[in-house]
Amino acid sequence: xxKLFFSVLLCLxxxxxxAADATAPKHKLDIGRGGECVKDPQWMRKxxxxxxxxxxxDAVRKGLRTEKHSLKNCIECHASTKDDSxxxxxxxxxxxxxxxxxxxxxxxxxxxxxxxxxxxQRNAK
Amino acid sequence: MSDIDLTxxxxxxxxxxxxxxxxxxxxxxxxxxxxxSEGASSKVRWGMLIDTTQCKEGCNDCVTACNKENGLSxxxxxxxxxxxRKIEIKDVSSGRELSLPMMCQHCEHPPCVDVCPTNASMKxxxxxxxxxxxxxxxxxxxxxxxxxxxxxxxxxxLSDQNPDVPRGKGTVESCTLCVHRIDQxxxxxxxxxxxxxxxxxxxxxxxxxxxxxxLRTVASTQVRAELGLNTGVRYQGL
Numbered sequence: 001x002x003k004l005f006f007s008v009l010l011c012l013x014x015x016x017x018x019a020a021d022a023t024a025p026k027h028k029l030d031i032g033r034g035g036e037c038v039k040d041p042q043w044m045r046k047x048x049x050x051x052x053x054x055x056x057x058d059a060v061r062k063g064l065r066t067e068k069h070s071l072k073n074c075i076e077c078h079a080s081t082k083d084d085s086x087x088x089x090x091x092x093x094x095x096x097x098x099x100x101x102x103x104x105x106x107x108x109x110x111x112x113x114x115x116x117x118x119x120x121q122r123n124a125k
Numbered sequence: 126m127s128d129i130d131l132t133x134x135x136x137x138x139x140x141x142x143x144x145x146x147x148x149x150x151x152x153x154x155x156x157x158x159x160x161x162s163e164g165a166s167s168k169v170r171w172g173m174l175i176d177t178t179q180c181k182e183g184c185n186d187c188v189t190a191c192n193k194e195n196g197l198s199x200x201x202x203x204x205x206x207x208x209x210r211k212i213e214i215k216d217v218s219s220g221r222e223l224s225l226p227m228m229c230q231h232c233e234h235p236p237c238v239d240v241c242p243t244n245a246s247m248k249x250x251x252x253x254x255x256x257x258x259x260x261x262x263x264x265x266x267x268x269x270x271x272x273x274x275x276x277x278x279x280x281x282x283l284s285d286q287n288p289d290v291p292r293g294k295g296t297v298e299s300c301t302l303c304v305h306r307i308d309q310x311x312x313x314x315x316x317x318x319x320x321x322x323x324x325x326x327x328x329x330x331x332x333x334x335x336x337x338x339x340l341r342t343v344a345s346t347q348v349r350a351e352l353g354l355n356t357g358v359r360y361q362g363l
Contacts, residue, residue: 060257063165063249065308072288110258110293112286119288123193 027100028091032078038068045097048074052107071107076115084118170233170252171302172329172357173316174336174345175225179323182224185211190318191228194303196287206277206292208300209315223363226315226324229254229275229300230348231357237267237276246297252329252357253302261296268297272349275299302357329357 038044038051051069058064067073078093079086086093087108094113098105112119191209192199201207209228215221235254237246245260246267256267256276268276276299279292286292289305303313311317316326327336345359 056259057257058164060255060259061247061249063251063304063308065164075288109282110286110291110296112288112291114285114288116288119285122285123287 027096029096030080030082030089030091030093032080032086032093035077037073037077071111072116075113076117079113079115079118084115085113087113165249165251165253167250168330170329170357171307172231172252172327172336172359173302173313174325174327174339174359174361176321176323176325176361177223177225178362179321180224180226181321182213182222184224184320186318186320187211187226187315187324190314191300194287194306194314195290195301196283196285196292204278204280206279206298208275208277208298225360225363227273227275227348228315228358229271229302230273230354231300231302233355233357235354236270236272236352240266240270242266249304251307253304253307254299255301255304256297256299258291258293258296258298263295263297265297271299272352272354 055069214223231254243260245257279294282294312326316324327334345361346363347356
């Protein structure tokens, strides 16, 4: 009798586990064109901010502009293919993780989050 | 005792020297292999020579070009950013009238840099005076220090900036001599837009450059030369 009770309980647990799985936050992410031009994704997830912070000082103060580590180039590949932006929507490349991790990004207070080619098209007069 | 110290010091000196010799070529090769740009060089000093005799009254092409290039609104209210503006001056006794563009003069000894509490206001090695907006706290000391009223403060949130020209609320900004264009080997937008070629841009340090040759042959003035700031922007026919 006891065994039966437990098995019934177990059976009830399985759908509950499924349900819990479904309610866990779904991390939707639009990586745009994507690709791996700097380092592998796992490394980039952990360290991209150090690259950006170091290179920004070199770029502004010393005029050392590298293609590989420029924010503009990140955006060029990672902007959504739908709206050419890394910040426009909930699942945009930068916004998605940053809102999930609750880390505020200041970059786009000044920097454009749009692909340069798209900006040029819009502003060609 | 002193003998031992001396030899130790000498030993350290030579070993440090040897280490430097060993490492330096490796570093050079590393930089070459990675194709890094050299960045701003102190051998260069960017500047402009503005020929006021060629500058037409009522013409606003340089200002429009600047606004378009750098994403400025073009409004002239006190709270709007103006990186370059046209001014009309008149000599009261003779009645001679002049029109000229005024912007950041890219001084060799910039007062804006002296007063900045965070080192945000800075002069690049090639003489371009810039605001490092990553550090700017918006205190506006530099705006007060500038004798040319060249700087503006961004009062409102901005959107849709030029990807090459980041600008944002709470920071001070001014003419960058179109630094993003210079780093690509292009001329500043105002210089390119001037139909009368009144704005000559070039390297003041290079004796063979057009600007250096012209500065040697024609009379030019620095605005407020008495301040001894040695401006990078010079005016002809003032």
